[in-house]
Amino acid sequence: MATTNRRLRCAILGTSGYTGAELVRILARHPGAEIAVLTADRSAGQPVERVFPHLGGLGLPDMIAIEDVEWPGLDIDLVFCALPHGTTQEVVAGLLHRTGHDLVDEMLREDRGDLASGVPGAVKVIDLSADFRLADVDAYKQWYGHEHRAPGLQAEAVYGLTELERERVAGARLVANPGCYPTAAVLPLVPLIERGLIVADDIIIDAKSGVSGAGRAAKEASLFAEVSEGIHPYGIASHRHAPEIEQTLSRAAGRAVTVNFTPHLMPMNRGILSTTYVRLDEGRDATHLRATLLERYENEPFVRIFPDGQVPATRFVRGSNDCIINVFDDRITGRAIIVSAIDNLVKGAAGQAVQNMNVMYGLSETAGLGHVPLFP
Amino acid sequence: MATTNRRLRCAILGTSGYTGAELVRILARHPGAEIAVLTADRSAGQPVERVFPHLGGLGLPDMIAIEDVEWPGLDIDLVFCALPHGTTQEVVAGLLHRTGHDLVDEMLREDRGDLASGVPGAVKVIDLSADFRLADVDAYKQWYGHEHRAPGLQAEAVYGLTELERERVAGARLVANPGCYPTAAVLPLVPLIERGLIVADDIIIDAKSGVSGAGRAAKEASLFAEVSEGIHPYGIASHRHAPEIEQTLSRAAGRAVTVNFTPHLMPMNRGILSTTYVRLDEGRDATHLRATLLERYENEPFVRIFPDGQVPATRFVRGSNDCIINVFDDRITGRAIIVSAIDNLVKGAAGQAVQNMNVMYGLSETAGLGHVPLFP
Amino acid sequence: MATTNRRLRCAILGTSGYTGAELVRILARHPGAEIAVLTADRSAGQPVERVFPHLGGLGLPDMIAIEDVEWPGLDIDLVFCALPHGTTQEVVAGLLHRTGHDLVDEMLREDRGDLASGVPGAVKVIDLSADFRLADVDAYKQWYGHEHRAPGLQAEAVYGLTELERERVAGARLVANPGCYPTAAVLPLVPLIERGLIVADDIIIDAKSGVSGAGRAAKEASLFAEVSEGIHPYGIASHRHAPEIEQTLSRAAGRAVTVNFTPHLMPMNRGILSTTYVRLDEGRDATHLRATLLERYENEPFVRIFPDGQVPATRFVRGSNDCIINVFDDRITGRAIIVSAIDNLVKGAAGQAVQNMNVMYGLSETAGLGHVPLFP
Amino acid sequence: MATTNRRLRCAILGTSGYTGAELVRILARHPGAEIAVLTADRSAGQPVERVFPHLGGLGLPDMIAIEDVEWPGLDIDLVFCALPHGTTQEVVAGLLHRTGHDLVDEMLREDRGDLASGVPGAVKVIDLSADFRLADVDAYKQWYGHEHRAPGLQAEAVYGLTELERERVAGARLVANPGCYPTAAVLPLVPLIERGLIVADDIIIDAKSGVSGAGRAAKEASLFAEVSEGIHPYGIASHRHAPEIEQTLSRAAGRAVTVNFTPHLMPMNRGILSTTYVRLDEGRDATHLRATLLERYENEPFVRIFPDGQVPATRFVRGSNDCIINVFDDRITGRAIIVSAIDNLVKGAAGQAVQNMNVMYGLSETAGLGHVPLFP
DSSP, rough: OTTTSSSSEEEEEEETTTHHHHHHHHTTTTTEEEEEEESSSSTTOOOHHHHGGGGGSOOOOOEEEGGGOTTTTTTOEEEEEETTTTTTHHHHHHHHTOOOHHHHHHHHHHTHHHHTTOOOOOOOEEOSTTTTTOSSSHHHHHHHOOSSSSSHHHHHEEEHHHHHHHHHHOOOOOEEEEOHHHHHHHHHHHHHHHHOOOOEEEEEHHHHHOOGGOOOOOOGGGBHHHHOOOOOESSSOOOOOHHHHHHHHHHHSOOOOOOOOEEEEOOOSSEEEEEEEEEEEETHHHHHHHHHHHTTTTTOOOOOOOOOOOOOOGGGTSOOOEEEEOOOOSTTTTTEEEEEEEEEIIIIIIIHHHHHHHTTTOOOOTTOOOOEEEEH | OOTHHHHHEEEEEEETHHHOOOOOOOOTTOEEEEEEEEOOTTTTTTTTHHHHHGHHHHHOOOOOOGGGGOOOOTTTOOEEEEEOOHHHHHHHHHHHTTTOOHHHHHHHHHHHHHHHHHTTTTEEEEEESSSTSSSSSSHHHHHEEEEEEEEOHHHEEEEEHHHHHHHHTTTOSEEEEEHHHHHHHHHHHHHHHHHOOOOEEEEEEEEOGGGGGSSSOOOOOOOBBHTTOOOOOOSTTTTHHHHHHHHHHHHTTSSSOEEEEEEEOOSSSSSSEEEEEEEEEETOOOHHOOOHHHHTTTSSSSSEEOTTTTOOGGGGGGTTTTTEEEEESSSSEEEEEEEEEETTIIIIIIHHHHHHHHTTOOOTTTTTTOOOOOOO | OOOOSEEEEEEEEESSHHHHHHHHHHHHTTTEEEEEEEEEEETTTOOOHHGGGTTTTOOOOEEEGGGGGGOOTTTTOOOEEETTTTTTHHHHHHTTTTTOOHHHHHHHHTHHHHHHOOOOOOOOOEEETTTTTTTTTHHHHHHSSSOOSSSHHHHHHHOOOOOHHHHHHHTTEEEOOOOOHHHHHHHHHHHHOOOOOOEEEEEEEEEOGGGGOOOOOOOOGGBBHHHTOOOOSSTTTOOTTTHHHHHHHHHHHOOOEEEEEEEEOOOOSSOOEEEEEEEEEOOOOHHHEEEEEEHHHTTOOOOOOOOOOOOOGGGGGSOOEEEEEEEOOOOTTTTTEEEEEOOTTTIIHHHHEEEEHHHHOOTTTTTTOOOOOOOO | OOOTOOEEEEEOOOTSSEEEHHHHHTTTTOOTTTEEEEEEEEETTTHHHHHHHGGSSOOOOOEEEEGGGOOOOTOOOEEEEOOOOHHHHHHHHHHHOOOOOOHHHHHHHHHHHHHHHHHOOOOEEEEETTTTTSOHHHHHHHHHHOOOHHHHHHHHHHHOOHHHHHHHHTSSSEEEOOOHHHHHHHHHHHHHTTTTTTTEEEEEEEEEEEEGGGGGSSGGGHHHHHTTHHHHTOOTTTTTTHHHHHHHHHHHHHHHOOEEEEEESSSSSSOOOEEEEEEEOTTHHHHHEEEEHHHHHHOOSSEEEEEEEEOOOOGGGGTTTOEEEEEEEOOOTTTEEEEEETTTIIIIIIIIHHHHHHHHTOTTTTOOOOOOOOOO
């Protein structure tokens, strides 16, 4: 628990990607946190504004290489890992003292004593990669192509969909921050499945995402000329967020659930829209679903069930940590349509990470997250 | 039937909208047609390039008011009606001599004799509005809010989805050109329903459209700042293209079919992508569906079934009359995903209209429609 | 002057436009202000989130018609006028008691006494329209096509380019908030002209603007399909921001200055980029200009002179009140190129208005304006 | 000269870039040409539609590696080189038999005899890279960082701005196809300089380009998220198209001319807009300039001087080989503003290349180039 006199000291690993930059945007104005360390591999030694000129004038430390962080003495409370998928497990293991990995050992040389003790002050980790999201390490291997490198930590990791796991997040040392698509998809579905209002085996999630979700890596498929003025699905029946969604829905259903999840790439920087087609339990209609969601999320600061008939759009959440939801009757009897939208970089990544930080350290859950959406 | 020595003389009613402009773009370079009359209400008296500067230098007649067209002597073969929905029925009725409507009567004063005779040379009409698409005039009334004003002509009108209705189009005097969404949706579905490969009662069509489909009228919802950087569904369970889709699918199924059709508006000028989720008949998979479509559309010049695994995208058809299609297995056993894409202004409107013209007058079906897609 | 125990009570007139919405976005989170009144003509009686769903959950008053505001008892300190150009003069005159205009009289019936007294507590006005920007009422008439309706107030109004007019703003009762283009253009030019570093008679301002600058009115020219995938100049040699720019530059030069100002409309929601081509005073180069700007704006929280060689881009200021500037040598000897960028809705409108409010009421100038730019 | 009975047999080297794809788009429908060879380094062995799915169904040869082309027997008339800058000189030298370069020698092993003879049928080359554009090989070295590798061919190469160099193009064996920015900029300027209507030493060219001009290479700067919703200048005072523009303007002026040329990158696939600020010769105004351009380009099929007052926009030329131009008076006495627009991939690259081909082989200059602009 952070003392009230002192801001949480945060490190961001992987600053040069969009998620890292978004963490900086949020944390730089957070009343209860400060950015003490920024790492970036290829841009080590540079100020942040060299790679992200919009982040100038914020009084930030220069970025350094991860292996050059002199952890002792930095008094870091919390590490945000915004590293590429697959590279995080060993880093986190090192940070949490469960490995003999050389690089990590060296990183942590002298502060090992403190951290290992588990006493107050020991570092905690929020991992924004996919590395600790799948509880089943066999499923991890199947979807990510290699053995999980820190299965013990995987068992400890808490899946940080804050609204659904608040209590476990509060006590966690390692939070696996959810994927962007799963966040948008499961927030409306879980309460409906838990109450048996929809048929868990007939869920079709047609998702549309902005391009920032693909990261800042230079890829032909993310070029302006390839993306603008068009739309197409990708990863059909094979996207790695499908098992993540299914893991959460299966828990809600109490049995294994398989879903259709079809993401689309479209010309938009930020935003995910999920249009989810569900089959209703006997005698139910959209009104029942909406009422259930209204009740379930009544006191949630970041989940807004829209007024009856009003259609969620990604532009209504841009830059904010909100998830907006509504439910509509289908023309086909016995079916309904759920529409949910988030900003993939905020509620789908950095914002939810900070929300989890707030929960983990007993801060107000909305601290630093009061961004009103930017429209237009 | 047009003589070989002479180009078809065409009139375009409603030139100042995007569909009208697209007809001009195509017909201006058509080897077997010429543009003899252009009408536009509010821009009457102006050259086309005043409202569409990209259409300069094409040697076109100035736009005139529809009531100022002096039909006698113009020797028009074919009228393309690109007027707003609801305003076309009486105009078409007038053109085809089935009305006593004053305005129309006046328009046609002197050429009434010729046209009424129905002899070769009488004018034909391709209507790009929705006015003659729904065969059932009761359904028309329900969806469009008023009695059909030319029910006799409605009975005569041929629904011009060329690949499915080629023979009837060839003999038609009045063609109801299909809507953009229905064209993209039903081309893949009809053969699959006809052969019983999919369950007709469990079809979910999630469609994404560019903004030009909303026309050139100044509406807040179509403003750049309202559309760019975002996506949202609209007309959920209430879009007028739903009954049009159902009409075609019901014919294919031999019984009444209801579908889910959920259109989305997104930041793109042209293009419709349909992601259609279907339940398979026992023992079928995506391979069966793909094979059926390959066989059905083997000789169709404008329908391309993509190679196995290649994903259709709207950018691959921009500016062309193509419909591209592929089929994918779902993660849910017994389901499949169909992806189809068209340019809403070409195959979804003006291009298909010209394709129908070609069929109606015995021209090569691809005449004037050889546009290679414009990418990027 | 606001007491420290109490938030400034603000009214926003004209909430349903983009500038109004942006005022709401900023003021809703301002630590020293609260939104007490929101007016909107055509949406009167509705909650803000009906017209701007992104502004839900903020605890705002419903919008009402301007004539339905019951000013007495509301205890309003400050009125932001975000009304269309040309309609503001009488409203402001009414608010400031300089008119017998009926509508206004009626609006103010009972509180006339208080306000007229000019004692502390009297309402102040920040006008975001162009109505009070041109000090010369003849120039106003020439450019806006009608006599100025409140010439007395015009004489009193302070042109609120905060960095240049801070002291006068502090004491103002009526602030004319600058136009977006002038803000971006003159911030770098004024110090350079004042010190004689550039030739005031040879300034070419090529400006590029996002579409939100055109407002939310439904106009064909602002449609997505008309704007996306293109760029064009408009208002060539005739844009109303030209005299506004010249007014400021003439003051700096001490004589009448005429500039070239050529705005372009481009597919972007927010942002203005000014590329300004200047002729240097004998013996000067870009280094001199940059050094002067660095010195001049050293302590300004919202003006950032970029590091040598780094190029300003609109995306680096999106959603923030920043103006970023840099200077480059030209290939033509004796010339230089100045590049400046702002968010037209923030520093170019609502943000600068709030900055002025902060100055007028002795609040910290950055209060409520700490938005880190949203990128991507 | 091509015989009338036979289509020109063309090879495209470098098919996998946007310029290569655009050459395919145009040549695939050219009535007097056929595509006989397509090369692509990394995609060798694949059909074109693997890398450009929009180019399916055109009956094209598969792409092969450049060194696998078996030139003898292919009977190629014309080679379009769409290779990266700096790699073309040796390839062209090989094709035209002026080198002992091994790779090239091997490529040409057996057909060397024929081609060397220079008899009719010998291959000609249109190079779309910058390799042969600068006549002065010293300037080339300065701007491109290495010695020119084929200075003899450089002396022979004709700069293919068709409207200005038609006669030399007609007789050329090697055409250096102009850059996109220079094409848009110099078409209006050359006639004005030649007639002394403007001051050649005070020309400011503010150009705005779509992203396709940066090619299909995966670069961070070309990512959707880096480009959309923004604009910025680049290559300020250092862009390689500056010397190319100056070369042409210097010829027109009869003396060395230096210009300001400032390109901007903006969110648009295709298009270049040049806003050019010029100082007029004594007593001239925009009317004189416009009249001169009207006269000069009266019979040019691809250059359209817009009606007085109508503003060129890139969207009016999208997909076409047109250059549209207009001239406007400045507010500063003695100055004028020229606005010109092209599609950078058509008139700025592949279209002008085909136009040059038509001229070189005595075909109708508009053959295969009748594309009406695609709007919206």
